[in-house]
Amino acid sequence: DIVMTQSPDSLAVSLGETATINCKSSQRVVYGSTTENFLGWYQQKPGQPPKLLFYWASTRESGVPDRFSASGAGTDFTLTISSLQAEDVAIYYCQQYYNTPYTFGQGTKLEIK
Amino acid sequence: QVHLVESGGGVVQPGGSLRLSCAASGFPFSDFGMFWVRQAPGKGLEWMTFIRFDGSFEDYADAVKGRFTVTRDNSKNTLYLHMKSLGAEDTAVYYCARCLDGKSGYGSTPFDHWGQGILVTVST
Numbered sequence: 001d002i003v004m005t006q007s008p009d010s011l012a013v014s015l016g017e018t019a020t021i022n023c024k025s026s027q028r029v030v031y032g033s034t035t036e037n038f039l040g041w042y043q044q045k046p047g048q049p050p051k052l053l054f055y056w057a058s059t060r061e062s063g064v065p066d067r068f069s070a071s072g073a074g075t076d077f078t079l080t081i082s083s084l085q086a087e088d089v090a091i092y093y094c095q096q097y098y099n100t101p102y103t104f105g106q107g108t109k110l111e112i113k
Numbered sequence: 114q115v116h117l118v119e120s121g122g123g124v125v126q127p128g129g130s131l132r133l134s135c136a137a138s139g140f141p142f143s144d145f146g147m148f149w150v151r152q153a154p155g156k157g158l159e160w161m162t163f164i165r166f167d168g169s170f171e172d173y174a175d176a177v178k179g180r181f182t183v184t185r186d187n188s189k190n191t192l193y194l195h196m197k198s199l200g201a202e203d204t205a206v207y208y209c210a211r212c213l214d215g216k217s218g219y220g221s222t223p224f225d226h227w228g229q230g231i232l233v234t235v236s237t
Contacts, residue, residue: 038221040223040224042158042224044158048229049208049227049228049229049230050158050208050224050227051227052213052223052224052225052226055213055223055225061225093157093158095158095223095224097220097221097222097223097224098221099221100160100163100172100174100219100220101160101174101175102148102160102163102220103160104157104158104159104160105157106157107157107158
């Protein structure tokens with residue numbers, strides 16, 4: 001199984017500042033010479049289902065504010081939230097959909113400082 | 114507007130069975146593969162199963178293989194999860210989710226829409 005490890009487990013950031021969440025996969029999640037990394041990011045607010053934010057490592061889902069950005073390739077990926085808003089408080093998960101079982105990171109809890 | 118609504122959850126005794134349903138609307142259900150994902154109380158997300166858009170292929174996590182079966186009725190726009198031999202470790206909120214790439218053959222696609230989830234509690 002591909003193990004997805006996020007860091008940090010939690011972080012507190014001031015409103016208007018930038019939050020950075022890292023995700024590392026135990027093996028590459030890209031096929032051969034292609035550039036598509038099978039990596040997604042989800043946001044889960046309390047009492048709600050997860051919401052897809054990004055896929056193919058950096059493709060923003062429709063409706064996601066552009067203060068959210070994502071990058072990375074191979075085994076190392078990053079989710080960045082700039083100009084943090086109160087509504088961004090949530091748990092963020094990375095997920096690989098390269099191989100079954102489609103595994104998620106343990107989650108990173110983002111709070112306001 | 115995509116809408117997924119799970120039902121059928123509740124309390125079941127250890128060793129028991131349960132069938133969850135996921136009613137889909139707002140999109141051509143028969144054109145999309147579907148997933149079940151669960152989340153134990155206070156824990157992270159765990160992928161359970163995938164079923165191809167036409168029901169011709171299924172895949173399961175090892176934790177549920179042989180105990181859970183995913184099916185779909187495209188005429189009723191409904192996805193099912195048949196669960197048996199339930200144990201305390203199966204206590205979780207169960208979500209159905211849709212494939213972003215509907216016609217994905219094996220489910221290697223992000224999960225672009227999720228239901229609100231349904232709680233299954235395995236307890237005496």
